[in-house]
Ligand code: ADP
């Protein structure tokens with residue numbers, strides 16, 4: 474089976490603090506994968522490595538592949554890394570849309586790729602791109618808002634626009650870092666349903682960090698749990714025990730069981 478994500482020997486240190494400790498990870502399931510763990514356990518740091526946004530401590534020994542492509546290997550493959558970044562859609566807690574631009578333009582920006590100088594390009598999109606962006610907005614139920622400024626939308630609506638932008642990017646995989654953390658429960662459900670739907674219909678794997686265990690169990694077939702920078706659990710979400718979940722969120726006695 475084709476691997477979705479392969480990580481070998483990933484460590485990351487910030488100012489003497491080890492955020493990730495020799496992590497190895499193997500995800501083959503093309504469905505929804507939840508990344509769980511207490512605050513500060515390294516979830517965002519791991520996602521940033523998967524997206525090629527940051528590099529590990531030991532580049533000579535770390536290997537990261539996403540959808541079969543080498544992401545981590547700075548010396549050898551800067552171009553490869555850029556290509557991979559362009560193929561991953563990244564969704565953030567704070568949406569990261571351009572507030573003063575319209576919904577439609579924000580989605581069109583997805584077509585420009587990771588290195589685009591969009592400021593100089595707005596107005597230069599083709600009709601085909603506009604139709605594609607409208608289709609992406611249709612897909613997330615936001616077509617009626619195309620001409621509105623992003624700043625007029627609710628959080629849940631903004632997150633749907635961010636998802637449309639990933640679709641416009643033709644993302645091969647979606648990484649979502651706490652996409653529902655600042656949403657009310659109803660908007661959170663809508664966004665999770667949408668991600669699940671896109672995963673199932675478009676076949677785009679989704680890796681999503683979540684604070685809420687119940688959402689992870691409900692929407693994600695696979696779990697990766699991090700605790701203090703180490704993998705605590707990796708496998709089917711249906712197989713994790715109540716005790717393991719409780720232990721995951723129990724404050725550490727610095728020795729681990
Ligand atoms: P999580 O997303 O699980 O809350 P993070 O990956 O954001 O955890 O952080 C893991 C650890 O690394 C934390 O102790 C955090 O303070 C530290 N850390 C993350 N990013 C940086 C950074 N850019 N500079 C310094 N420390 C950081």
Ligand code: MG
Nearest residue numbers: 516517518651
């Ligand atoms: Mg985080």
